[in-house]
Amino acid sequence: MAEAARWQAKAGPYLGEISALAFLRLPNRLSSSFPILLSGTGSQVLAYDLEYRRLLCSFHAFRGVRVHGLALRGGSVSYPEELVAVYGERRVKLLRVMVGGDGRAVSVGMEVLCWLPRFDHWVLDAMFVEGGRCLVVGLSDNSVAVWDVVCSKLLFRVNSPERCLLYSMRLWGEDVKTLCVASGTIFNEILVWKLVSQTHHPEEHFSSLNQSCCNNTLLSEQQYMATHLSTLTGHNGSIFRIAWSFDGSKLLSASDDRSARIWLVNNTKKQDDGIESMLPGDRVLNILELFGHDARIWDGYVSDSVVITAGEDCTCRVWDMDGNQIMMVKEHSGRGIWRCLYDPKTSLLITAGFDSAIQVHLIPALLCKNSPQSEGMLNDLDHKTEIFSIGIPSASEKIGLTDSKSEYVRCLRFRQEDSLYVATNNGYLYHVKLSNPGDVRWTQLVRISDEVPIICMDLIPMNLTDSSVDGDKIALGDGKGNATVLRVVDLCFHC
Missing domain, CATH: 2.130.10.10 (YVTN repeat-like/Quinoprotein amine dehydrogenase)
Structure with a gap:
């Protein structure tokens, strides 16, 4: 009591x-x-x-x-x-x-x-x-x-x-x-x-x-x-x-x-x-x-x-x-x-x-101007739009619908406009570099667990103008309630 x-x-x-x-x-x-x-x-x-x-x-x-x-x-x-x-x-x-x-x-x-x-x-x-x-x-x-x-x-x-x-x-x-x-x-x-x-x-x-x-x-x-x-x-x-x-x-x-x-x-x-x-x-x-x-x-x-x-x-x-x-x-x-x-x-x-x-x-x-000029600007934006279609490397050769054992994306975070981190249901963490729509490069960083999926992720990106900050910090949470904090270094973000 x-x-x-x-x-x-x-x-x-x-x-x-x-x-x-x-x-x-x-x-x-x-x-x-x-x-x-x-x-x-x-x-x-x-x-x-x-x-x-x-x-x-x-x-x-x-x-x-x-x-x-x-x-x-x-x-x-x-x-x-x-x-x-x-x-x-x-x-x-x-x-x-x-x-x-x-x-x-x-x-x-x-x-x-x-x-x-x-x-x-x-x-x-x-x-x-x-x-x-x-x-x-x-x-x-x-x-x-x-x-x-x-x-x-x-x-x-x-x-x-x-x-x-x-x-x-x-x-x-x-x-x-x-x-x-x-x-x-x-x-x-x-x-x-x-x-x-x-x-x-x-x-x-x-x-x-x-x-x-x-x-x-x-x-x-x-x-x-x-x-x-x-x-x-x-x-x-x-x-x-x-x-x-x-x-x-x-x-x-x-x-x-x-x-x-x-x-x-x-x-x-x-x-x-x-x-x-x-x-x-x-x-x-x-x-x-x-x-x-x-x-x-x-x-x-x-x-x-x-x-x-x-x-x-x-x-x-x-x-x-x-x-x-x-x-x-x-x-x-x-x-x-x-x-x-x-x-x-x-x-x-x-x-x-x-x-x-x-x-x-x-x-x-x-978008809020009803004029021929705005329509032309919208059409111009359509021509300048780039669409990236990317798939997990392990699923790139698979054709048709996925099954319960297939790997798929659970969460992702953009690091900057041309790179992001992707976490999957199989416990993998990837880095993805978007160079152009035909050149998407995947890097497998780590597998947190082979038993439970990654269900959430947060990111503190490295400050590119501050050399004292070494690498990105990533926090991952899995389906068993575990939290893992990683530091990612030696990735060539400018290549």
């Missing part, structure tokens, strides 16, 4: 799905090619340096509540502080983000600015508007609440005229006047609606509300009302995710029916007071339907030239605006890819799955 009393359970890292992704732009004084990546997993918010592939910090946002989403406010002249709104279930917390350092020594810190009052329905989306002064919160009863960040006060809450429960919601707009809401219902529909002021000049009205809020003036939701713009139908399953294009001209809907649809919503008219507003009803057009996923689609992205979808089949697919699939990423395992995030400035594509992994991909910019 005395021995057992010394054992204590300690909290470890959360190994569930990555539930939220967002990019944090670095200040101009920090020279970095890529933004900081924020991710939500469990009740934590993690910050990653993508350029140097390291975790910068973690912040415990909630207790017993999972992070469902992140909304960022970049620093501006009026409001220089970087803020992130973290939401999960019925809670929203505002965090102050401190970015410092210089060059490689970038640092990120987070601290609580304030809690918003607990809402009576789940939070589905959040977005900063009015230059960052206000935060709009979208709720699962198809309503929105507007919170004044400066005064820490709820300004008003407005319910959509179409009252129903939602699976998803996405907000778009720079201010309350242009705020547009797309709601994915439990009835396989998307409801598009917006806020309108009951005064003649909504921009002047909202300005007066901002000026008076710090004087504890009570604001009622009757000062703003919701107007229904359109009901979008066509999906045969629940709407799991909605995404607006940056300019609000297009809308993506991802569904349980394994399809994604693109809707054109950039139809405006001038009202008598000169204000533009979307036309209701049939003026929101379904311009594209995307099929190809083998399971439900969980997330997506849309712009003027590219569509990205991610789903339960563990694939993330890139499409052009003609509906052609131009790229597919499949690197996650388990129950699928839960979130995807794309940055058009750096061509970074981030995928996050139920396997707790975050994958970073660099999409060639030419």
Whole structure:
């Protein structure tokens, strides 16, 4: 009993799905090619340096509540502080983000600015508007609440005229006047609606509300009302995710029916007071339907030239605006890819799955440009592609299907672009040199065991610019639980 009393359970890292992704732009004084990546997993918010592939910090946002989403406010002249709104279930917390350092020594810190009052329905989306002064919160009863960040006060809450429960919601707009809401219902529909002021000049009205809020003036939701713009139908399953294009001209809907649809919503008219507003009803057009996923689609992205979808089949697919699939990423395992995030400035594509992994991909910019020039560049790349077809030496003379005694590859690691290590089920470790498609040279290095296969391998390559480091270090694990560490020397890597 005395021995057992010394054992204590300690909290470890959360190994569930990555539930939220967002990019944090670095200040101009920090020279970095890529933004900081924020991710939500469990009740934590993690910050990653993508350029140097390291975790910068973690912040415990909630207790017993999972992070469902992140909304960022970049620093501006009026409001220089970087803020992130973290939401999960019925809670929203505002965090102050401190970015410092210089060059490689970038640092990120987070601290609580304030809690918003607990809402009576789940939070589905959040977005900063009015230059960052206000935060709009979208709720699962198809309503929105507007919170004044400066005064820490709820300004008003407005319910959509179409009252129903939602699976998803996405907000778009720079201010309350242009705020547009797309709601994915439990009835396989998307409801598009917006806020309108009951005064003649909504921009002047909202300005007066901002000026008076710090004087504890009570604001009622009757000062703003919701107007229904359109009901979008066509999906045969629940709407799991909605995404607006940056300019609000297009809308993506991802569904349980394994399809994604693109809707054109950039139809405006001038009202008598000169204000533009979307036309209701049939003026929101379904311009594209995307099929190809083998399971439900969980997330997506849309712009003027590219569509990205991610789903339960563990694939993330890139499409052009003609509906052609131009790229597919499949690197996650388990129950699928839960979130995807794309940055058009750096061509970074981030995928996050139920396997707790975050994958970073660099999409060639030419894939996201729908032009004859890009097609020519793609054709040119096809002509320059080299395809190496290599086989294990012991199997090179074997014709037909393999049997249970045949040797096959269990794992491999590239040492550099023209050489790699290959481990097999028969316990062999090989080095492979790729000179050209017709000249592939194999070197048998060692046989770890003749009884069990090698099942995993890791590699620390020799630094070719540092003569003090002698050889590659390779770690091998076999089917009996043994680990073997080797040092490979005297291989002619430059020949």
